[in-house]
Amino acid sequence: MDRRDAGDDDRKGSSWCPPDPPPADSPLLHTLPLPSDPMSHLGTQREARDAPRSGGWSRRTGPGFQGSQDLGAAPADQNVVILHAKVAQKSYGNEKRFFCPPPCVYISGPGWRITQDHMKGYADSVHGYMCLDISSQSQADTFKLVFDEQPDSRRMFACAKSLFISDQDKRKHFCLLLRLFLGSRQEVGSFQSRMIKVISKPSQKRQSLKNADLCISSGSRVALFHRLRSQTVSTRYLSVDRGAFIASARRWTAFTITTVGDQGGMVMSEGFICYGLLVQLICTESGVALPPMVIRKVNKQQAILDVDEPVSQLHKVAFQFRDDFCSFLCLSNDAIIQYQAPPSSQDPSRVVLNDGSCWTIIGVESVEFTFNQSLACVQTPVSPFPSISRLEVNGGGHVAMLEVHGENFSPHLKVWFGSREAETMFKSPRSLLCVVPDVSFFSDGWRRLRHVITVPLSLIRTDGLIYRTSFSFTYTPELHLPLTPRGPASGGRREAGPHRGPEEKADVLLEMIHQEFTKANFHLFVQS
Structure with missing residues (x-):
């Protein structure tokens, strides 16, 4: 520090200063x-206070x-x-x-x-x-x-x-x-x-794995x-x-x-x-x-x-x-x-x-504790201070649940993704379960996104006290190769027009649905 x-x-x-000739005595x-210059790679070593x-x-x-x-x-x-x-x-x-x-x-x-x-x-x-x-x-x-x-x-x-x-x-x-x-x-x-x-x-003895x-x-x-x-x-x-x-x-x-x-x-x-x-x-x-x-x-x-x-x-x-x-x-x-x-x-x-x-x-x-009392006149102590140890994602795509593991949880805590409150269920003092908000809450052009979106995770008490955490949640789009057009060698996108047969109409419709689903389908993972 x-x-x-x-x-x-x-x-x-x-x-520290450049070396000078030492005194004779x-x-x-x-x-x-x-x-040497301050190490620029320290970001990978930071923890606790950093x-x-x-x-x-x-x-x-x-x-x-x-x-x-x-x-x-x-x-x-x-x-x-x-x-x-x-x-x-x-x-x-x-x-x-x-x-x-x-x-x-x-x-x-x-x-x-x-x-x-x-x-x-x-x-x-x-x-x-x-x-x-x-x-x-x-x-x-x-x-x-x-x-x-x-x-x-x-x-x-x-x-x-x-x-x-x-x-x-x-x-x-x-x-x-x-x-x-x-x-x-x-x-x-x-x-x-x-x-x-x-x-x-x-201990002056040679140390072992014990x-x-x-x-x-x-x-x-x-x-x-x-x-x-x-x-x-x-x-x-x-x-x-x-x-x-x-x-x-x-x-x-x-x-x-x-x-x-x-x-x-x-x-x-x-x-x-x-x-x-x-x-x-x-x-x-x-x-x-x-x-x-x-x-x-x-x-x-x-x-x-x-x-x-x-x-x-x-x-x-x-x-x-x-x-x-x-x-x-x-x-x-x-x-x-x-x-x-x-x-x-x-x-x-x-x-x-x-x-x-x-x-x-x-x-x-x-060990570090960060909180924010600016949104409420909190008269009660901030303790017991909740802490997150790990996150676990269940499901994916449009429906995903995030289980938060840690200590000092209570029914008065809600999980927030950025500025979005998640529906939170209290399981035990060591576990909270919440619904992952849809990615559309964090970007208007979410259907056209092809890059990740990362939002910080916070815990908020019902009286407005904010507990900051060092965890974040990342939405990652699923990347697919462009679909190869089916049908005549001339290629091009096919429309489900009146001159198409039933099988071709269904095929084109499924292809269009698949394309839209691919744009909106996000795999979710957690980074801390």
């Missing part, structure tokens, strides 16, 4: 060169989407994003192992201002609380979120710095619970994070942080601020980690990231990327060059630049630089690192 830390220490972080430190920009309420529909508009005005939408780690270490006894990186909440969308325009201060009007999703959670274990407004990005940010899970909690997985309020009385709703796995300590959830997959999201002498107060996170890589004490960035081919081509495999592979770190929000680097395992502040096992959660790693095998990604005084590592005098398969070249890697998750 592209974030800017308000702290002074972040302002000290320098951006520090031959091992070199300024990191400029990264989904709404390419596939949610602010999506751009296909060129065939002529007769429909998105529900409501996009400027009135309200957006909530929860960013958190995939695993959390358990605390034992009186110790408190705070979650690292700390869970973050981002709030954006002008709808917050529209809903609370009677309040004087925008930042003071929104506040929240975060805790673990257990009923026995005491008030002391609940962290109050204080949001800071970011003028440059037009969003608000808060993080829960002191959340932990004790050894009294025997669960192997848990969720974070976020409760948001406007002013002192109105509750916006409750929002859950994704599942977080509880571990006792980082512990696949602890491995780092290619194409997944990760965060990197550095902790000097294992001190919590010295933790710095690799972050991106206005296109530059910095070290932040408060805000962290989610990076997409992918394997890279030897020739520099992106390999979006679903395999695990293993030590010794060439990888690239790409900021999931801005698209800014670090140069391709080889990921190395770190043991006792030494990079091991001959290890090829999978990378696991909370492992200590180092990043070796491909063009200079002695150069490693390093943190120095809150700036990101290159460190020239000398070889080990005792083991040729190792190089000696400084403390700033050792990073801790951890997988991260992002």
Whole structure:
């Protein structure tokens, strides 16, 4: 995520700049060169926070989407994003192992201002609380979120710095619970994070398929942080601020980690990231990327060059630049630089690192909620927030049913295709069934169309609250070769005139019906 830390220490972080000759008294430190241009292919990697920009309420529909508009005005939408780690270490006894990186909440969308325009201060009007999703959670274990407004990005940010899970909690997985309020009385709703796995300590054993959830997959999201002498107060996170890589004490960035081919081509495999592979770190929000680097395992502040096992959660790693095998990604005084590592005098398969070249890697998750209260004065919370997991089409042509699978459905929800309400039937809290609207609702010239029509899917509560989704529905025309005229060799279209026989009249009539049916017959499928 592209974030800017308000702290002074972040302002000290320098951006990447062209390499200068190193000072005479520090031959091992070199300024990191400029990264390559932002990756233009990131649209294929977007999920969670990026989904709404390419596939949610602010999506751009296909060129065939002529007769429909998105529900409501996009400027009135309200957006909530929860960013958190995939695993959390358990605390034992009186110790408190705070979650690292700390869970973050981002709030954006002008709808917050529209809903609370009677309040004087925008930042003071929104506040929240975060805790673990257990009923026995005491008030002391609940962290109050204080949001800071970011003028440059037009969003608000808060993080829960002191959340932990004790050894009294025997669960192997848990969720974070976020409760948001406007002013002192109105509750916006409750929002859950994704599942977080509880571990006792980082695994040092070679990972197998039995512990696949602890491995780092290619194409997944990760965060990197550095902790000097294992001190919590010295933790710095690799972050991106206005296109530059910095070290932040408060805000962290989610990076997409992918394997890279030897020739520099992106390999979006679903395999695990293993030590010794060439990888690239790409900021999931801005698209800014670090140069391709080889990921190395770190043991006792030494990079091991001959290890090829999978990378696991909370492992200590180092990043070796491909063009200079002695150069490693390093943190120095809150700036990101290159460190020239000398070889080990005792083991040729190792190089000696400084403390700033050792990073801790951890997988991260992002969950997003987008809704719109502009069409109604909603006095009740937006939660429980419905979510769609998959879609299933039954039938086709002129009569098709769409079954929506997900969670938190109720009889008060209706499925909308663009600006068209679909006849919706409630089956269960996990399933809705609706009739697919005819394609003619979205284009006047639908009989002559020969291109797809894509409309966004939304869920609307009976009181007017709009829930945006990242799913869309696509109408695709059935393509046929031109029909070959039957009859005399002279060809040409035949009319069912009075001089035709009964069989020829029926044949021509069937042919005309078939042509009209082909024009109007659309196969339906779903894309998410």
